[in-house]
Amino acid sequence: DSGVTQTPKHLITATGQRVTLRCSPRSGDLSVYWYQQSLDQGLQFLIQYYNGEERAKGNILERFSAQQFPDLHSELNLSSLELGDSALYFCASSVRDTNEKLFFGSGTQLSVL
């Protein structure tokens, strides 16, 4: 067990809808990262937060947004969902804001029908 908790594990929704994915980092970790894993694109970095502030941004769509709350948990909001958004979304955490050793959650499998 990595200590990173993601909820829900599975999410099935329809096109055009909005969903929120939640992540609780390991105790003591200040950085949270969001990744999208799909068969064709592999593992793609979306966004990173450190102690509540956005630190790095990857190929995150404008329809997607994230935040990190004072208790350090993070939420990834996906709106106007499209079929192509179906993927496994991972959250990872690390102690500092440098990417040396990441601890990954088990992911949220999103299916957009």
Next chain:
Amino acid sequence: AQSVAQPEDQVNVAEGNPLTVKCTYSVSGNPYLFWYVQYPNRGLQFLLKYITGDNLVKGSYGFEAEFNKSQTSFHLKKPSALVSDSALYFCAVRDASLSGNTPLVFGKGTRLSVIA
């Protein structure tokens, strides 16, 4: 720009035989290199990293990786494969000359199957 390539989608090896999972990288400066493993229905787990120093890095579960600067490679190895090593393996890189929170770039993964 940073990039990493895992040239093999699938590697099959017999239990007890040595295994190698290949990775090559491209960065402008010096690389920080990582291997992660993903078991079914689980998130990625850190195996090992190369930051500087000895080119042979030892990691978890008996795995090791060899950094070769001239060939820009960081192949993952294990002397004797176990069936339980069957999983998806990811190589990742970060350019050391960039800021510390530059995201890791992951390869597409190599599925390792160890056959009893």
